[in-house]
Amino acid sequence: MWKSLHLPGLIDIHTHFMPKPVMDKVWAYFDSAGPLIGREWPITYRADEDIRVAGLQGFGVRGYSSLVYPHKPDMAEWLNSWASDFAAHHPDCLHTATFYPEESAPSYVSHAIQRGTQVFKCHIQVGDFSPMDSLLDGVWSQIADSQVPVIIHCGSGPAPGTHTGPEPIAALLRRFPSLPLIIAHMGTPEYVEFLDLAERYPNVRFDTTMSFTDFAEESAPFPVDALPRLLDVGDRIMFGSDYPNIPYPYTHALEAVVRLDLGDDWVRGVFYENAAQLFGIGTP
Secondary structure: OOOOOOOOOEEEOOOOOOOHHHHHHHHHHHHOOOOOOOOOOOOOOOOOHHHHHHHHHHHOEEEEOOOOOOOOOOOHHHHHHHHHHHHHHOOOEOOEEEOOOOOOHHHHHHHHHHOOOOEEEEEHHHHOOOOOOHHHHHHHHHHHHHOOOEEEEOOOOOOOOOOOOHHHHHHHHHHOOOOOEEEHHHHOOOHHHHHHHHHHOOOOEEEOOOOOOHHHHHHOOOOHHHHHHHHHOHHHEEOOOOOOOOOOOHHHHHHHHHOOOOOHHHHHHHHHHHHHHHHOOOOO
16 A cells, blocks of 8 residues: 555554553453443454564564553653663664653653654553642643654543543643644544644644444444544644554555545545654655
C-alpha cells in the first residue's frame, strides 16, 4: 500500500511495547474481556518482543512508539526508564514517556523532557483520573512550553470511564490552549465533538488507531456526514494501529484508512508525512 503511494514506508504512532510483566497483565486483561473492553478481543500479534519489532519492520514501519501507561501511583517513572532504554536499543522507536497525577509527576516529566522524550502517553480511561487534577498542573504547563506531543486516550470507547469524553479535554484546553494533544482513536465514539475541539485549537491532532476498521464500525461507526471534516484537518491526522493488541490483521487497519476514499494525498499524509513532519522522522 505505501509503495503504491510512493512513500518511503509507514509511521505508526500508536504501538505498545512494555516491560514483559506489564504486557502479560495487559494481555490477560484482554483475554478476560474485562469491563473496559466488554467483548472478545483476541491478540493477533502475541509474540516475543523481538518478533513484534521485526513484524513492524516487515510491514515497512519506519517509526513507531512504545506507549506505556500507569494505572496507579509510583509506576510512571519506572515505565519511563524502561521506555527510554527501549528507544535507545531500537532506533526506529520514538522516545516515549508517560505520567500519572502524583506529587512527583512534574519532576519526572521535566527529567523525561530533558532526556529527549518525543511523545508522552496519557491514558485517562485506564488510569481513572481527571486531566484537570491539580497534581498535573505542573505537567501540563511543561508540556505546553516544550510542545512535546501527548497521545491521550480520552474518548469513551470502548467503554466509558469516569473522566472520559470531550468535556474534560475542553476544560483542559481552555486552561492550556497550546497543548499539543493527539486524540487517540479519533476520540471514539465522540468523533464529532473532538473534531469540534480541533477546529478551535490548532495543536489538537488525531491518530486513526482502530478507527474505521470493521471491528470498530460494529459498535462505534464513524458518522458518514463527518467524513468531509477529515479533509479539513487532514494534516493533523496520523496513522495508529494499537499493534500488537489488535483483533485483526495489521493490513486491515491500513485498508480501513484507504477505503475512506479521501484521496491519495490525504492518505500519504496520514500514513507517513504528517508524523514525519511532527516528529522529524526521515530528516537530517
